[in-house]
Amino acid sequence: MMNKELPACPVETTLLLISNKWKVLILRDLMEKTMRYNELKASIGSISQKVLTSNLRAMEADGLLIRTVYPEVPPRVEYTLSEQGRSLKPILDAMWNWGIDYQKQNNK
Amino acid sequence: MMNKELPACPVETTLLLISNKWKVLILRDLMEKTMRYNELKASIGSISQKVLTSNLRAMEADGLLIRTVYPEVPPRVEYTLSEQGRSLKPILDAMWNWGIDYQKQNNK
């Protein structure tokens, strides 16, 4: 995400970075702790390798997370949020809280 | 959005309701004031009629907004947030604030 013509509206700017469901779920998981590739895949559940990898790479390019490769055998790759990624926590928290309320109202 | 098997994670529940960009933009606009169809269309800008209508109908079915038809000629249709829709404000605010910060950092 280069600094080229950001939308005038801040909400749209935010949507550019996390407009898709997968990125939000990745953020949710990494907000808790650093995770390995397969750990992340298992946690999200129904995501394919291709989609997980492409989202992780995009988020890395956007500066939301940091990818660290440990040259071991078998290889180990850890994903952790950058400061900018962690700064999204208020959004995730707001989504969490709203979800809680929604569940209370609609789930019996 | 029926009360059928909501996800265990509240964040996922929230994503079920507002996982797409268009819905977020509609919420952003209606958070300010009640709006008419064409007003909304013009405000969002690059959305087609079909997509705008389908999202509005989905959000109405989910109880996020209220659609009021005034039997006039020409017809007038107003969209306003329900209480549940308005309760999403903290999420929109968090997105707004994050977008502001992001713009400051990346837009010179």
Add this chain to the structure above:
DNA sequence: CTGTATCCTCCTGGATACTG
């Protein structure tokens, strides 16, 4: 003005096989 109805294109994302 506020839609509905079609057609069509593109992209997201799943499934599978293979690799360092």
Add this chain to the structure above:
DNA sequence: CAGTATCCAGGAGGATACAG
């Protein structure tokens, strides 16, 4: 383990025409 490479299906979404 952590991917890459391919192929393919489904749905999101645009364009256009038409209607009440």
